[in-house]
Amino acid sequence: MNCKKKVFVLLLFSLLFSASAWAGIADSGELTDASFWIRHNAAGEQVILNENEIAQFNRKIYGAGLAVTDMKSLPSSVPVDEFLPWITNTWAMNGTVYRKGKELTEEEKGQIRENLALDALPAAGETVPVRYGVTVRHAMVRNLPLADGLFDTADDVYYDNVQDSVLEAGEPVAILHESADERYYYVRLYNLFGWIAREDVALCSREQWQRYAEPEDFLVVTGRDFYTRTMGEDVFHLMGARLLLLQEKPNRWQVALPYKDDRTGQLREKHVWLAREEGLHRGYLPYTANQVVRQAFQFYGSVYGWGGAMRSVDCSSLVDSVYRTVGIQLPRNTTQLREMPGTAVDFTNLTREERLQAFTKLQPGAAVSIAGHIMLYLGTVNGTPYVLHSISSYYENDRKIYVRRVLVSDLELKRKSGLSFLESVINAVNYQ
Numbered sequence: 001m002n003c004k005k006k007v008f009v010l011l012l013f014s015l016l017f018s019a020s021a022w023a024g025i026a027d028s029g030e031l032t033d034a035s036f037w038i039r040h041n042a043a044g045e046q047v048i049l050n051e052n053e054i055a056q057f058n059r060k061i062y063g064a065g066l067a068v069t070d071m072k073s074l075p076s077s078v079p080v081d082e083f084l085p086w087i088t089n090t091w092a093m094n095g096t097v098y099r100k101g102k103e104l105t106e107e108e109k110g111q112i113r114e115n116l117a118l119d120a121l122p123a124a125g126e127t128v129p130v131r132y133g134v135t136v137r138h139a140m141v142r143n144l145p146l147a148d149g150l151f152d153t154a155d156d157v158y159y160d161n162v163q164d165s166v167l168e169a170g171e172p173v174a175i176l177h178e179s180a181d182e183r184y185y186y187v188r189l190y191n192l193f194g195w196i197a198r199e200d201v202a203l204c205s206r207e208q209w210q211r212y213a214e215p216e217d218f219l220v221v222t223g224r225d226f227y228t229r230t231m232g233e234d235v236f237h238l239m240g241a242r243l244l245l246l247q248e249k250p251n252r253w254q255v256a257l258p259y260k261d262d263r264t265g266q267l268r269e270k271h272v273w274l275a276r277e278e279g280l281h282r283g284y285l286p287y288t289a290n291q292v293v294r295q296a297f298q299f300y301g302s303v304y305g306w307g308g309a310m311r312s313v314d315c316s317s318l319v320d321s322v323y324r325t326v327g328i329q330l331p332r333n334t335t336q337l338r339e340m341p342g343t344a345v346d347f348t349n350l351t352r353e354e355r356l357q358a359f360t361k362l363q364p365g366a367a368v369s370i371a372g373h374i375m376l377y378l379g380t381v382n383g384t385p386y387v388l389h390s391i392s393s394y395y396e397n398d399r400k401i402y403v404r405r406v407l408v409s410d411l412e413l414k415r416k417s418g419l420s421f422l423e424s425v426i427n428a429v430n431y432q
Contacts, residue, residue: 026408031386034297037378041364044290048363048432054287054327057431060341066331068191071172072213076206077127078176078188084124086193087116087177087186092143092161097150104150115145117180131175132209133185134267136260138236138311139200141165141192145184158392158404159306164194165317165332166308168241169228170258172213173201191320191332202260204267212258217245219253222325223279224298225311230257230270236311239298240324243280244269251276284327292365295322296376296388304390304404315374318390318406319367322376328431338369340429347425355422359385363430370415370424377428384410385422394421 030036038044049057061068093109122128141164144150149160167173167189173196177186184195221241228235228243235257237243244256253276256269274280285291296318305312313321316337320330331337345358359380366377368387375389390406394413411422 024409024412025403026386026410031381032300032408034294034300037293037364038290040379040381041289041293044293044364045288048287048289048430050287051284051327054284057341058327058329061329061331064339064341066191066336066339067193068329068331069188071174071190072210074130074174074188074213077129078174079125079127080122081124083176083186083188083193084121086143087121088118090116090144092150097152097161098154098156099148099150101154103154112144112146115180115184117178120180121177128176130188132204132206133173133175133187133201134204134209134212134258135167135169135171135173135196135200136202136230136235136258136267137169137200137233138238139167139169139196140309141167141189141194141196141307142184143194145179145181145186145195147197158304160309163307163309165192166238167196168237169235170212170242170244172209175201175203190329199260202258202267203265208267211244215242215244217282219243219245219255219274219280219282220284220325221279222281222285222295222298224302226279228255228257228272228274230272231259233259238308238311238313239295239321243274245282246271248282253280253282281325285325287326287328289364291326292322292376293378293388295325296365299390299406300388300408302390302406304392304406306392313390313406314392315390319374319376323431334369334372334374337367337374338427338429340367340431343430343432345428347427352422355425356380356383356385358428362428363432366428366430368428369426370421371426375421378408386410 026032062070097104142162143164144162146162150162173187173189175185175187183198185198185201187196221237221239224239226237246254246256252273254271254273256271259268259270261268299313299318303310303312304314306314308317316334323330347355350358362377364377364379368375368377375387378386378388386408388408392404393400393402395416411420413421415424
């Protein structure tokens with residue numbers, strides 16, 4: 001074999017080997033490092049939207065029918081019809097479900113329904129007066145007033161039907177109703193209705209509430225997570241959480257941490273000093289493509305947290321946490337995220353080659369949707385698009401493979417249908 005042929009064969013082998021190595025999940029190497037994607041995005045530090053433009057964009061979201069609301073402008077009463085479809089939806093108990101490994105009986109289902117206290121709600125067409133509260137810790141948002149999980153199989157511990165979302169400490173909630181056992185509040189939060197344990201919410205006046213709904217000055221948690229110490233409790237804050245800022249000094253910040261008066265149930269605050277560190281930022285981060293990528297990679301390797309369980313993220317809460325750091329408020333569910341305003345690319349009628357070409361025109365940080373799942377686009381390498389996402393599972397040779405973590409992959413992973421993620425992409429949206 002002459003030298004030219006040998007070089008050609010070696011080059012071909014190298015390309016084939018690289019393609020094989022790149023197919024599927026990237027477990028190591030430069031593709032799993034944010035700096036790689038940042039180096040390959042020449043326009044990555046350009047500001048996409050400034051502070052005023054983000055405020056305008058959020059107003060578009062509020063008006064798009066995606067269940068996201070401007071909490072600071074919430075009226076003092078809410079029509080019962082607005083949340084009745086949510087509070088009466090007991091789908092989590094449909095069919096055979098398991099609680100602590102045992103099948104939930106019809107009698108137990110009836111008891112849970114009674115705890116909804118629906119007969120205490122006003123008639124359709126009437127309104128409910130708002131009571132005001134602030135969360136005092138990382139709180140679970142449930143679709144039933146129930147602490148126990150309900151699962152589709154007796155041995156499942158990952159996919160609790162009752163778990164909808166989480167809410168960080170210091171978030172304003174509008175209290176609309178209370179469970180019969182008085183252990184849960186039914187609340188309106190910025191992107192959802194749901195049940196929150198009463199112990200996680202401190203009552204307050206409208207004026208106090210407004211300080212948290214529209215803080216004059218605040219820190220944003222920009223690390224994957226952050227802990228504060230309040231009244232003997234270590235309080236967990238996930239990325240995107242805000243802390244009320246009182247004053248700043250060269251090496252430290254003073255913040256107001258909310259807690260609940262055990263005797264009255266009312267909101268109280270503890271003023272503490274925090275050392276200035278990388279995991280906190282005064283105000284929102286600048287909204288650039290590179291910033292979105294940097295924030296997303298903070299979750300790389302984290303466990304998949306269904307509905308925000310296990311102090312981690314599922315696919316949609318990953319996207320939400322990242323974009324909260326730049327001040328964008330997103331809906332909770334993947335179906336709603338698919339309908340977001342912004343610059344959207346519709347993939348539904350594109351061929352494979354057209355899909356690959358469409359990705360090259362996307363801005364890194366775009367939200368890429370398939371049915372029931374959402375991912376963040378990182379960029380394209382040698383014609384192959386890559387995403388970062390919190391993924392539960394994929395299919396290989398008709399077998400379900402559980403990975404349950406935040407990872408980087410191409411779009412050749414398979415779904416139950418046999419189609420690849422690439423073939424299943426519905427749309428991609430740049431939030432701008």
